[in-house]
């Protein structure tokens with residue numbers, strides 16, 4: 388199991404990370420940040436394999452994954 392940390396203030400809700408995640412861990416939440424974007428949430432981190440694809444693709448540097 389891994390830990391997925393999302394910095395809500397940076398996320399722009401672009402969904403690149405959701406599209407890439409092979410385990411369906413990420414989805415757009417209802418929470419809106421100060422920029423007015425709905426932010427990504429990590430639903431089922433038990434499924435996360437710490438592949439880091441979400442962290443690498445995020446253009447805002449909003450995701451960090453720890454094993």
Ligand code: SF4
Nearest residue numbers: 408435436438439441
């Ligand atoms: S590290 Fe990989 S499996 Fe985990 S949330 Fe990111 S893309 Fe999905």
Ligand code: SF4
Nearest residue numbers: 398399401402404445
């Ligand atoms: S790739 Fe980054 S900015 Fe885009 S939705 Fe995911 S966390 Fe937010």
